[in-house]
Every structure is written in structure tokens, then in C-alpha cells.
Amino acid sequence: MNQVWGSLVWAVLLVSLLAGAPLGFFWGREAALEGIIGGLVLLLGWHHFQLGRLLDWLAGPMEARVPETVGLWDAAFAGLHRRTRIRVGEQQTLSAALANFSRAAQALPDGIIVFDQHRRIDWMNHSAIKHFSLKPEDRGQVMTHLIRQPDFIAYLDSARYDDPLVYRSEHSPGLTLLLKVIPYGEDRTLLLSHDIGHQERLERVRSDFIANVSHELKTPLTVVAGFAEMLADDPTGYSDEEVRRYLTLINEQSLRMRRLIEDLLTLSGLETDGHKAAEEPVEVEPLLQTILTEAQALSAGRHQISLSIDAPAVLRGCSNELRSAFGNLASNAVRYTPEGGRIELTWQRTADGGARFVVADTGIGVSPQHLPRLTERFYRVDRSRSRETGGTGLGLAIVKHVLTHHQATLEISSELGSGSRFAARFPAQRLID
Ligand code: ADP
Numbered sequence: 001m002n003q004v005w006g007s008l009v010w011a012v013l014l015v016s017l018l019a020g021a022p023l024g025f026f027w028g029r030e031a032a033l034e035g036i037i038g039g040l041v042l043l044l045g046w047h048h049f050q051l052g053r054l055l056d057w058l059a060g061p062m063e064a065r066v067p068e069t070v071g072l073w074d075a076a077f078a079g080l081h082r083r084t085r086i087r088v089g090e091q092q093t094l095s096a097a098l099a100n101f102s103r104a105a106q107a108l109p110d111g112i113i114v115f116d117q118h119r120r121i122d123w124m125n126h127s128a129i130k131h132f133s134l135k136p137e138d139r140g141q142v143m144t145h146l147i148r149q150p151d152f153i154a155y156l157d158s159a160r161y162d163d164p165l166v167y168r169s170e171h172s173p174g175l176t177l178l179l180k181v182i183p184y185g186e187d188r189t190l191l192l193s194h195d196i197g198h199q200e201r202l203e204r205v206r207s208d209f210i211a212n213v214s215h216e217l218k219t220p221l222t223v224v225a226g227f228a229e230m231l232a233d234d235p236t237g238y239s240d241e242e243v244r245r246y247l248t249l250i251n252e253q254s255l256r257m258r259r260l261i262e263d264l265l266t267l268s269g270l271e272t273d274g275h276k277a278a279e280e281p282v283e284v285e286p287l288l289q290t291i292l293t294e295a296q297a298l299s300a301g302r303h304q305i306s307l308s309i310d311a312p313a314v315l316r317g318c319s320n321e322l323r324s325a326f327g328n329l330a331s332n333a334v335r336y337t338p339e340g341g342r343i344e345l346t347w348q349r350t351a352d353g354g355a356r357f358v359v360a361d362t363g364i365g366v367s368p369q370h371l372p373r374l375t376e377r378f379y380r381v382d383r384s385r386s387r388e389t390g391g392t393g394l395g396l397a398i399v400k401h402v403l404t405h406h407q408a409t410l411e412i413s414s415e416l417g418s419g420s421r422f423a424a425r426f427p428a429q430r431l432i433d
Contacts, residue, residue, distance in 0.1 A: 047073075054080075062088060111177075111193035119143045119156070122188070131193045133171045143191075156181065167193070176200055212378040216260055216392070220253035256390070263394040266324060267377070270401040278318040281432055284347055285312045287323060288357070292345060295330040302339040309347040313355055314432040317406045325402035328395040329359040329422045335389035336420070337363030353428030362419040371412055375400040399424070406430055 022035075050073040057067055057077075066081040068074070105112055111128030115121050119142050129136060132147050144153055155165040161181040169175040176197045182190040227246040231238070238246070292307045299305060315322065333343045341362040349355050366374065366381055373379045378393040380386040386393060396410075399422075403410050407427050414420035 109195070111191075113143065113191040113193075115143050115189055115191065117187040121146075128191075128193060131169075131175070131177055131195065133169075152179070155179070166196075209377060212393075213260075213264065216378070217257060220256045223253045224250050224257075256387075256392075259390060260392045260394075263392045263398065266398055267394055267401065270321070270398065270405070276405070279316055280319060282315045282317055282319040282322055283312075284315055284355075284357075285309055287319065287326065288345060288347060290323065291326045291330050294327060295334050295343065295345070298331055298334045299343075303334060303337055303341050303343050305334075305343045305345070307345045311347075311349055313347065313349070315355075315406075315426060316430050316432055318402075321402040321405065325399045325424065326357055328399050329357075329424070332395060332422070333359050333361035333363065333420070335391065336385070337361045341419075350425070353431070354426050355431055356423045356425040358421060358423045360419065360421040365416045365418050365420055366412075366414040367416040368414075371414060374412060375410065 050069060053067045053069070054073075054077070057064060062084070066077045069077060106125045108125060109127055111131040112123075112125045113121055113128045113132075114123040121139050121141055121143050124134065124139065128134065129138075134146055138146055144156065149167070149170055151165065152167060155161075161183075165179040167177040167179050169177065174197060175195065178194045178196050180192045180194075182192065184190060227250050231243065231246060288307055288309060292305065295305050330343070330345060337343060343362075344358070344360045346358045346360070347355065348358065364385075370379075370381045374381075375396045377397045379396075380391065380393050385391075400410055403424055407430060409425050411423040411425060412420070
């Protein structure tokens with residue numbers, strides 16, 4: 001304020017001096033007075049002019065340059081300009097932070113809906129739109145007009161939000177959400193939705209797996225326990241022939257349990273998190289010779305089995321795993337091909353620089369509806385045939401895991417009654433030249 005008064009006094013003195021002094025000197029007092037008044041009018045006019053420029057600038061766009069002037073008005077313009085700059089800067093920082101926050105909230109895999117006391121949607125992210133089959137234009141709509149499931153409305157009405165709601169969507173079967181409602185501020189509420197479908201599926205797979213394993217072990221165990229109990233109760237009550245038969249059955253069932261446990265251990269080793277296949281060089285030719293010998297031993301002369309290798313190769317991977325996978329494919333061919341059938345084991349380079357191991361048989365084949373499920377654990381087309389031939393139902397699940405570890409894929413084609421073809425296809429980067 002002092003600065004303003006100081007400048008005013010100085011301006012008046014200056015105008016008086018400039019206009020009044022020479023006039024008073026030459027033409028007397030009245031002329032001096034008129035000179036001073038004229039000077040003051042000029043000064044007022046100048047201030048009015050500057051005020052006009054200020055008003056024009058204030059009415060103009062935010063980014064317009066501040067007018068250039070001198071003296072007090074220059075200081076005033078500069079001060080205003082500085083304040084505007086700071087305000088604009090703060091606003092930009094704030095809008096950037098808000099945009100960032102909004103982007104982060106949009107990117108969340110969990111759904112968020114913000115609604116008011118009338119349950120009108122204020123804001124929602126992409127996941128919420130997906131979870132509740134909404135549309136971006138639904139902002140501003142009453143949420144319960146759009147999500148009408150009775151359990152959800154009852155949950156909102158209850159106003160007891162300590163426990164989340166498990167919401168099974170009627171719109172999208174298979175979608176299960178965990179909903180949490182959190183009131184905040186004066187009249188706003190957050191609705192959070194978390195997709196637990198995957199967790200539920202995992203849980204189901206785990207319990208199915210336990211049920212399957214128990215079932216698989218129960219039958220042989222019952223046989224072993226039954227015969228063992230019979231023999232223990234009356235050790236001399238059976239003929240040698242009977243005892244030999246019972247012991248053979250006990251032995252077979254023990255072997256079956258052992259095979260199952262071995263396959264389970266292999267599978268659990270392959271499924272362990274962080275498991276990585278060893279990256280050793282594996283010579284394909286000797287590996288396939290071993291697979292051929294094992295297949296011939298299993299066939300015991302009942303099939304014609306051939307091996308053809310178009311070019312010797314070295315694979316980068318884990319020899320034990322590859323042996324187990326290739327062995328499973330070959331033994332399946334033997335087990336599912338009736339006597340007299342043909343089995344061809346082939347190693348071929350592919351046009352893309354990769355390679356494939358193919359096992360083709362003239363066996364019983366598989367009808368198309370079973371093909372997509374063959375690699376599931378314990379999935380069998382014909383349970384009794386699988387068991388009779390010593391199957392555990394885990395062979396192809398092991399094959400699939402091993403191949404995944406080697407970035408390889410399993411291609412299956414089959415025709416019921418004519419035979420099957422299982423091909424393990426390796427990418428070029430798995431081959432060492
Ligand atoms: P299994 O121990 O029962 O053979 P796998 O996981 O190895 O278990 O195979 C799953 C199912 O796929 C088998 O039960 C069988 O029905 C089918 N299968 C696998 N290989 C063949 C094949 N070469 N020919 C016909 N069916 C096959």
C-alpha cells in the first residue's frame with residue numbers, strides 16, 4: 001500500500017513540476033493551476049487506459065501474454081501474471097495427478113464403482129463394466145436398475161458390509177465375484193468386485209484330483225488288503241494253486257499302485273512352481289533307440305514297430321523328461337493297438353527349422369469329442385482298457401507338461417477304429433545344430 005501511495009505522490013509531484021512549474025514561471029498562478037489540473041487529467045487518462053488493458057487481458061484467454069507497460073502498472077501486471085502462472089501450474093499438476101490416478105484405477109483387475117446416496121453411478125472402471133455387463137454410458141444411472149440380482153440388492157439394502165458377498169453372475173455363467181461395499185465421505189460408497197472364478201476352478205480341480213487319486217488307490221488297495229487278510233486268517237486253508245493266484249493278484253495290484261505313485265511324483269515334480277527343464281544337450285538318436293527297445297519289450301512281438309530318423313539331431317532340454325514323454329507316447333501306441341498292428345516312430349525336421357517326434361499307430365483310435373480332453377489328468381476314453389494295460393491316466397498329462405517345459409506342443413489326430421498320430425513339435429530354438 002505504501003508503494004502505491006508513494007508512487008501516487010511522486011506522480012502528482014512530477015506532473016505538477018513538469019506542467020505547473022514552467023507555466024507558473026511564464027504565465028502566472030492560474031496558468032500553473034490549469035497546467036497541474038491538465039497534468040492530473042492526463043495522469044487519470046493514462047491510468048484509465050491501463051485499467052482498460054488489464055480488463056481486456058483478464059477477459060482474454062488464460063494463455064494470453066501479459067500486456068507490457070511501465071511503472072506501477074508493470075508491477076501490477078507482473079504480479080498478476082506470476083499468480084496466474086502459479087495457479088495454472090498447480091492446476092496442471094493436479095490434473096496430471098488426477099489423470100494418473102484415474103488411469104491406475106482403470107487398469108486395476110478389480111472392479112470399482114463409486115455411487116451416491118441415491119445409488120447413482122458416479123464413476124466406474126473397465127473391470128466393473130466387464131464384471132456387471134455395463135456400458136460406459138451407464139454413468140449417472142441408478143446402479144440397482146442395472147444390476148438387478150436379488151442377492152445383490154438384498155446385500156446393499158442390508159447395510160451390513162463386514163462380510164463380502166459371493167456373487168454368481170446370472171448374466172455370465174461361470175463368473176463368480178467377491179463383492180465388498182465401503183461407504184466413505186458424506187454420501188459416497190465404493191463397490192469393489194474381485195473375480196474369484198479362477199480360484200474356485202483351481203479349488204475344484206484340486207478336490208477332483210484328490211478324489212481321483214483316492215479312487216485310483218482304493219481299488220488296488222482293497223484287492224491287496226482282501227487277499228492278504230484271507231491268507232493271514234487261514235494260512236493253510238488254500239491250495240498251492242490258489243495261494244499262487246492270490247499272490248499274483250496282490251503283486252499286480254501293488255505294481256499298479258507303484259506305477260500310480262511314480263506318475264504322481266513325476267507330475268508333481270513337473271508342476272512345481274519354478275520348475276525349469278535342464279538345458280543339457282540331448283542326442284535324439286540314442287534316446288529314440290531306447291524308446292524303440294522299450295516299446296518292443298512292452299509289445300513282446302505282438303506289433304510291427306519301426307523307427308525312422310531323417311537327420312540326427314541334438315535337442316536342448318532335460319533327457320529324463322524327454323525320455324518319459326516320448327516313452328509314454330510309444331507305450332500308449334503299444335497299449336492301444338491290437339495285436340498285429342503297426343507302430344511307426346519318426347523324427348523329422350520341419351520347414352521352420354524345428355523338429356517333431358511322431359508316434360503313429362494303427363490302433364483303436366479315439367473319437368473326436370475326446371481329443372481335447374486327453375491330456376487332462378485321469379481322463380481316459382475307456383477306463384477298463386487303460387487299467388488292464390497298466391495305465392494310470394496320467395501319461396498324456398506328463399507328456400503335455402514336459403513339452404510345455406520345452407516350448408513344444410502336442411498335436412493329436414485320430415480316427416476311431418483306424419489309428420492315432422501323436423506329434424511332439426519342437427521349435428527351432430530347442431535344436432542345437
Ligand atoms: P492311460 O494311462 O490311461 O493310457 P494317458 O494319459 O496316457 O493315460 O492317456 C489318456 C487316454 O488317452 C487313454 O486312457 C486312452 O483312452 C487315450 N489314448 C492315449 N493314447 C492313445 C492311442 N495311441 N490310441 C488310442 N487312445 C489313446
